Amino acid sequence: MLASEAQAFQNLDDLTALADTDERRQKYQEIRQILTAYDKVAQEVLTHALQNDNAVAFQLAKDKGK
Secondary structure, three states: OOHHHHHHHHHHHHHHHHOOOHHHHHHHHHHHHHHHHHHHHHHHHHHHHHOOOHHHHHHHHHHHOO
């Protein structure tokens, strides 16, 4: 995980802690789930790209990156 991604997760945690309604806390949790899913796909794509397996990296980004 990149430092900027870690900071994004920390910011979401901070916002969740400061949320003054259940609806806001739920929205921040939804954003965190989306960011977690994005990070997982990005890591998979990056792993394949670094192994010069560009066709698989592209396919993963195309299929899972939606």
